[in-house]
Amino acid sequence: MSGRVPTLSGKEHVILELLGSREMYGLELVTESGGALKRGTVYVTLGRMEEKGYVTSRAEEASPAQGGLPRRLYQSTPYGRELLAMLASARRRLALRFAR
Amino acid sequence: MSGPGSWLRAFAVLLFRPPTIERLIDPIISDLQIEYNATLGGSWRRRGVLLRAYCGFWKALAIHTVLSVGGGSAERNEFRRAIAFSCLACAIGTVLLALPPLVNGTRLPTGKTHQLMLALTLIPQALPISIPVGVCIGIMSAGCGRTLTRRHLLNTLMIGFTAACVVWVVLEWGVPLGNQTFRDIVIAEVTDGRVGHIEPGLNELGFSGLARRKDVAAVRHYHLLWALSFAAIPLAMFTLAAGARLRHPVSRGSVILLMLFAYYVLLWVSHSSLRHGAPILVIWAPNVVFLTAGLMLVWRQWAVHTGAPRIGV
Numbered sequence: 001m002s003g004r005v006p007t008l009s010g011k012e013h014v015i016l017e018l019l020g021s022r023e024m025y026g027l028e029l030v031t032e033s034g035g036a037l038k039r040g041t042v043y044v045t046l047g048r049m050e051e052k053g054y055v056t057s058r059a060e061e062a063s064p065a066q067g068g069l070p071r072r073l074y075q076s077t078p079y080g081r082e083l084l085a086m087l088a089s090a091r092r093r094l095a096l097r098f099a100r
Numbered sequence: 101m102s103g104p105g106s107w108l109r110a111f112a113v114l115l116f117r118p119p120t121i122e123r124l125i126d127p128i129i130s131d132l133q134i135e136y137n138a139t140l141g142g143s144w145r146r147r148g149v150l151l152r153a154y155c156g157f158w159k160a161l162a163i164h165t166v167l168s169v170g171g172g173s174a175e176r177n178e179f180r181r182a183i184a185f186s187c188l189a190c191a192i193g194t195v196l197l198a199l200p201p202l203v204n205g206t207r208l209p210t211g212k213t214h215q216l217m218l219a220l221t222l223i224p225q226a227l228p229i230s231i232p233v234g235v236c237i238g239i240m241s242a243g244c245g246r247t248l249t250r251r252h253l254l255n256t257l258m259i260g261f262t263a264a265c266v267v268w269v270v271l272e273w274g275v276p277l278g279n280q281t282f283r284d285i286v287i288a289e290v291t292d293g294r295v296g297h298i299e300p301g302l303n304e305l306g307f308s309g310l311a312r313r314k315d316v317a318a319v320r321h322y323h324l325l326w327a328l329s330f331a332a333i334p335l336a337m338f339t340l341a342a343g344a345r346l347r348h349p350v351s352r353g354s355v356i357l358l359m360l361f362a363y364y365v366l367l368w369v370s371h372s373s374l375r376h377g378a379p380i381l382v383i384w385a386p387n388v389v390f391l392t393a394g395l396m397l398v399w400r401q402w403a404v405h406t407g408a409p410r411i412g413v
Contacts (some may be wrong), residue, residue, distance in 0.1 A: 027131040039131070039152070040159025042166065047123045057123070068103050068133035071124050 011045045016084040019076040054080035104136045105129040116119045178242045186238025193230030198222040217294045221282040224274030228267050231334040235263045240343040248401045260336035268329040272306035320374050323383045334387045337394030
């Protein structure tokens with residue numbers, strides 16, 4: 001384990017907030033983000049988040065009605081949720097301390 | 101697999117590793133197919149969905165490739181080192197090539213402003229030579245005695261292609277502008293301002309200017325400029341293959357010198373042979389020879405070290 005402090009980019013923050021504790025697929029995240037996420041970047045960001053351990057993914061069991069490739073569903077990990085909560089808490093404290 | 105986007109997936113499978121296909125390509129194609137199938141309405145509406153999805157696919161691919169450029173940490177370090185050494189060698193080469201004419205230029209009775217202008221006009225002339233030379237030195241310095249992978253090949257092609265694009269831009273705009281400015285300054289000084297402008301010759305024309313002319317000399321010069329633009333790619337390929345086999349700095353330096361000497365002599369010979377009736381494509385001979393030799397050497401390296409990984413982006 002390296003001593004590097006984990007960080008969250010703006011897009012990663014949005015994704016973790018949207019995921020909460022449910023499973024979503026990429027296009028769903030794009031739609032629900034209201035323009036904060038783009039379809040060209042969402043899977044690249046999700047891939048990097050998976051490498052960092054913020055989210056996990058699984059292939060959806062394909063329903064015969066849909067046809068084609070199965071969707072990939074993403075879910076935040078406990079580590080990702082904890083990181084989001086800690087950053088949100090730190091932000092609140094900073095806001096209280098430095099609010100004018 | 102069939103359906104919309106299947107050809108995109110087939111293309112991606114050729115280039116990317118299975119984890120990339122599974123985590124990046126397949127989810128995008130899956131979204132595309134589901135969205136396409138779920139779209140009700142006319143064919144134009146469905147085409148709109150496809151177009152948006154295709155744009156997203158290429159954007160994702162471009163971002164992923166840029167983020168993972170260089171490959172693994174060792175290959176990435178080599179890639180960065182190759183770029184850094186190439187830039188340094190290019191800068192030194194440009195100064196060395198521009199210096200002698202500049203020293204001669206100071207003998208002209210010009211003012212300091214004009215001497216500065218003359219110095220600036222010499223830089224574009226030096227770049228078409230110094231950039232390929234710098235790329236070769238950079239690639240040779242970055243790695244030696246290593247096992248070549250497809251990532252090395254891809255990185256080298258990227259450096260070579262970028263250098264070729266830069267040289268093309270310099271030959272199209274930089275060299276004609278620099279040469280013409282140089283001539284105008286010198287002619288104005290020599291004639292005490294009586295002649296302020298002279299008509300551009302072949303060396304003062306870029307690709308677009310030469311393409312408009314139909315005389316034989318212009319056609320030859322046009323093809324020479326194209327061959328010069330692409331010089332960085334075959335030279336980089338050859339350097340990659342040769343550099344992987346050599347460990348000693350003296351032997352690497354000697355190979356670079358010999359290679360560059362052979363390339364530019366061959367270019368000069370093929371350009372001269374055009375005057376004696378040789379077909380115009382002869383001007384491409386140095387590029388073809390060095391690219392073929394480089395690819396053959398890379399192929400031999402791969403044959404020795406079988407099981408080279410995929411590109412891996």
